[in-house]
Amino acid sequence: MSKLSKLVKQFLSNPPDVRFEEVRYILRAFGFEEVRSKGSHHIFRNSDGRKLTVPKKDGRKVKRVYVKQVVDLLNLQAWSDEQKDDE
Secondary structure (H helix, E strand, C coil): CCCHHHHHHHHHCCCCEHHHHHHHHHHHHHHCCCEECCCCCEEEEEECEEEEEECCCCCCCHHHHHHHHHHHHHHHHHHHHHHHHCC
């Protein structure tokens, strides 16, 4: 299982327990780039113009509400299901 697959599984777990660096990794893997950072807020955007703001507080865990936004924005459940079908 790849690092990306493991992270997606972790994001889909309830309750998710993820660090900011893991959020950054998964967003980059799905084509987002960090376009701006002001204070604790990091803004990510993809080529379609979709944006997501994720706060970073001292490298701690990212709040569930932001993890849920990442899951919904990237449609990680469908991606995970496709990966299972390919195995």
